Structure formats: C-alpha cells, structure tokens
Amino acid sequence: MELRHGFCFSSAFFVVGILWTAQAENQPASNFVCLDISKSEAELRKASSETSIILNWTDSSGHSSELTAVNLQIFPDGELLLGVPERENSFIKIPHHCLKRQSDEANLFSINLPACHTCPVKWKSLDACRKYTFEIKSEYSNASIGAEPFKLETFTSQRGISPKTSFEGLWRCPSQKFFCRGIIDQFDPYASAFGATKTSGCLDNDKICNREKDCESGVDELHCAKSRQFWFIGNQPPPCNDGFQCGRQCIPNELVCDGKYDCLDGSDEHYDCEYSVSCNQLTTSFGHIVSAPITKPDEDIHKNNLMHLVQKSIIAITVQANHTIWLAFNKFRTKEKHFLKVYDGPYSTSPLLLSHSGSTKPISVRSSLNNLYVEFPSYYDQSYGVDIFYASVFDKEQPFIPGCGGYIHGDGIISSWSYSSLTSPISDCIWFVQAAQHDGIIVLKEKFDSKRNTSTYKFATLANNPIMTVYDGWNTSGRVLWDDKGLLARSSRVIYSISPKMMIRMNWPEQGEHRNTFN
Numbered sequence: 001m002e003l004r005h006g007f008c009f010s011s012a013f014f015v016v017g018i019l020w021t022a023q024a025e026n027q028p029a030s031n032f033v034c035l036d037i038s039k040s041e042a043e044l045r046k047a048s049s050e051t052s053i054i055l056n057w058t059d060s061s062g063h064s065s066e067l068t069a070v071n072l073q074i075f076p077d078g079e080l081l082l083g084v085p086e087r088e089n090s091f092i093k094i095p096h097h098c099l100k101r102q103s104d105e106a107n108l109f110s111i112n113l114p115a116c117h118t119c120p121v122k123w124k125s126l127d128a129c130r131k132y133t134f135e136i137k138s139e140y141s142n143a144s145i146g147a148e149p150f151k152l153e154t155f156t157s158q159r160g161i162s163p164k165t166s167f168e169g170l171w172r173c174p175s176q177k178f179f180c181r182g183i184i185d186q187f188d189p190y191a192s193a194f195g196a197t198k199t200s201g202c203l204d205n206d207k208i209c210n211r212e213k214d215c216e217s218g219v220d221e222l223h224c225a226k227s228r229q230f231w232f233i234g235n236q237p238p239p240c241n242d243g244f245q246c247g248r249q250c251i252p253n254e255l256v257c258d259g260k261y262d263c264l265d266g267s268d269e270h271y272d273c274e275y276s277v278s279c280n281q282l283t284t285s286f287g288h289i290v291s292a293p294i295t296k297p298d299e300d301i302h303k304n305n306l307m308h309l310v311q312k313s314i315i316a317i318t319v320q321a322n323h324t325i326w327l328a329f330n331k332f333r334t335k336e337k338h339f340l341k342v343y344d345g346p347y348s349t350s351p352l353l354l355s356h357s358g359s360t361k362p363i364s365v366r367s368s369l370n371n372l373y374v375e376f377p378s379y380y381d382q383s384y385g386v387d388i389f390y391a392s393v394f395d396k397e398q399p400f401i402p403g404c405g406g407y408i409h410g411d412g413i414i415s416s417w418s419y420s421s422l423t424s425p426i427s428d429c430i431w432f433v434q435a436a437q438h439d440g441i442i443v444l445k446e447k448f449d450s451k452r453n454t455s456t457y458k459f460a461t462l463a464n465n466p467i468m469t470v471y472d473g474w475n476t477s478g479r480v481l482w483d484d485k486g487l488l489a490r491s492s493r494v495i496y497s498i499s500p501k502m503m504i505r506m507n508w509p510e511q512g513e514h515r516n517t518f519n
Helices: 303-308
Strands: 003-009 014-022 043-046 053-059 067-076 091-095 099-101 108-111 131-140 150-155 177-180 201-204 244-246 249-251 278-282 286-290 310-318 323-333 340-343 352-356 371-379 385-394 406-409 428-434 443-445 459-461 467-472 480-483 494-496 501-507 516-518
Touching (some): 150 278, 323 371, 323 406, 385 406, 480 494
Parallel strands (some): 278 310
Antiparallel strands (some): 003 043, 014 053, 053 108, 131 150, 177 201, 244 249, 286 385, 310 371, 340 352, 340 371, 428 501, 443 494, 459 516
C-alpha cells in the first residue's frame, strides 16, 4: 500500500514542489529524497512503487549563489513534534551540496538523493488520512539575507483495500457456523482410504479447536489456545491470555489488521484497520458525501454476513476562511456499532461535534471554523450507509446550538425553538435551504395535520417565540419573501423562492414585545 502525494506553491523567495511516498508498516521505514521537476499544481494521487521524496523549486531571492541549505519542518495535525523518536523527519536539513541546478537557470534547483546516493536524507513515511503542514526556509551564507519561512498544508489521501483470505468460504455460512471443505467422518476413519468422496459444508462453531480434526485441511484446529492439561469445561477451549480472541480461536496479536483473515469468523480484520480506510479532502464550497459501495468478494455471501462487509471512510472538509460548514443528512442508516463521527476541526483529535449510529437521521450540525473531519461507514449492502450534503456560509461568529438553525438540501422540515428553551444567549437562528436541482426553486408551506384535518400553520401573539423572516438567497440583502410584520405576514400560506436558495431567519424580540409568528 503506497501513496504519492504532490503539490506546488509560490512565495516571495522560491517555488517548491514536494512529492513523497507513504509506505505500509511492513516495509522499510526510511525514504530518501530524489528529483522530479514536472509538478506544476497541487494534487493528491495514487503512487507508483518508488520510495522517495521529490523536492524542486525556484529561488527568487536574488541570492541563489549564496544558498547553503534548505530546512524542512513537518507539523502533523498542526503540531510540530520535535525530539520525538518515532517522528524522525520532524526536522530535515538538506545541505547545499545535495542540491542540483536545473538547466542553465542559476536559480532553478532540485534534489536528487535516492538511497544509493552519497548524500542521503533519512525520511520516515507519513501516515495516511492525516493533515500535515510543511514549513520551508532557505539558509544563505550571508546571514543578513532575510528568508522568511512559510507554510503550506496537505492531506494524505488513501484508497482503502479489502483484506485477503487464506481459507475458503469465509462468508458462505450463517452465524455460529464455518465452512469446511472435506468434512472428516469421525465414525468412519477408513472412508478416505477406500476413495470415498468427502462432503463439504457448514459445521457448528463448537467443532473449532475441539482437539479433533473435522476438516481435511485442518483449518478448524488452527490458532487454538494452548493448555498443559485437557480443557473441557462446557466444551470451551482454553482462555486466550496472550493473543487476540476470535470465537474459539486465539491468534497472535501481530496477525490482527495485517491484511489477511486468520480467524474463521473474520473478526481479526475489522472496521478500524488502517489499511482498509478510504480518505480524501474536499475544498469546494458545496459538496456531496455518500457511502461508497464495497466491492463484492469473489465467493458467495450468506445474508447473515452482509454487515461484516463494511469499511471506514474519512472526508476532511476545508472551505474558505471566515466561513463555517453546515452538514445536512438526507439518508442515514448504520449498524449500532458503526458510528458517524464529526469532529469540529481539521483533525481526528479536534473536538467531537457529533457521534451517531442507527436508523434515525441526525440533526443538521455546523462547524465553528472552516474545517470539519467526518468519519462514516460504507457497506456492501447498499440499504445501509450515509448521504450527506455540505455547504459553507459566512461566519457570523455565533456559537452553534443544536436545533437552532440548520442546512437542508432538498426536502426537509423547518422548526424553531422557544427563546426560553435556549441554554445560551443568541441573537437569531438561521436555516439555509437549497433546492436539490441547480435550476429548481423552493416551496415553503405549512405542515398539515391529517389526524385533525387542520393545518399547524397559524399566527400567535407569543413573546417567547421568534420573529421569522424569509429571504430569497442566503443573505439579508436578498428579496424578502415573508415576514412576521406588515402585510407579508397576512398573505400567502405558501412561500416560493425565486432562486434555488432560501434563507429563513428566526430572531427574538426585546423582552415584553408581542408580534405575530409563524409556527
């Protein structure tokens, strides 16, 4: 599993392009720098098998002849880990004699330092699905040359892979059973000697690690916990004290999340294994996030095992500065143990904003700043998964209060809170509504109560309820379509937008003020 990531940027001093390769854990941990000057724009892409860092730049300081070194510092998750042994490449100094000039240009430099070169620079591979900040600064022989360091960020994407299996029929049998090719008949030990054909099928799990070989391949007696004495308490195997317990088996810990199934129940390669996670970054103002279907295994799958075919997906969302991000959930159905997690920031270590599982859709949530980190499950069974839309809006620097405002993409319900029920002081709650089609319009109408044959749309004189104003578009400069004051409040009970966007603002009056409101 190898990934190459690349980007280029410009500054007052030089233009740099960096490519690196992230390695799997069972491969050598050190990388070396080498040249590639072909990059011209930011990108994240799948890598070849080459293990290297690629660095090239144009020195625009006017003092390229006095350049002595280039210093590179790395901030994983926004924190510089200096002096930490496992992060060997938190600070890298690349001396001048390792640099190579490009063409006839005096200020075009590159680095060509593969493993066999006389000037190696050790490099520890980067983690996938993580945000890194690179700080780069040039050094010159003349200390008076002021080369200000500058930073750039990138996210290490990854496309998850499915684990492999070394035995047949992993998902073919129902729960509490396993597949056995060539069942041995314990009551007829001579059957195989006379050419009898052995049958294949599903056996009960109590045949696993029962000290009797029930399958011709012996798969049922692999990875059994060892005991000095015969263990027979309720037909249970010995306890697994120094490994990973999977049913009646006990496998070494190093076989867990190694990319290959070793347990007959498949539990050693699970949802949180790093190699199976797919992750990417989105930087557009609007976007759509959906659980991607998992590729069908080559063998048959019993319906009871469909939920075992699940992988974690991660999306890091970054929008323009001074904006926040709203999430709208159009579809949501996960198993109880598979959670959607939304972190309020660019990292998995950011504050947890939402953790949710099951079949009920979460309420719309909003970031504090311009970053969100979203984890969610993707299933083989397409009746499960998530369907999320996001949108960036200008930051009004108000705290997020669940239920106070939200984002709706397509159909949905607008609701308001009573001022007295709010736990934090806030001036208004704003709903942002977007039509499902780019050329569509929005219809806002009262909710009809079919049991009472009446509409819940009504006017009231309640000081604790908000004043509602409806705008066309997503700002207060748009045309007012409805308000609680004046003639508009007594006109139509159905409100149509002009554009594909509508904003509903609910703000609270001064204490004691009475006015009409829309419920």
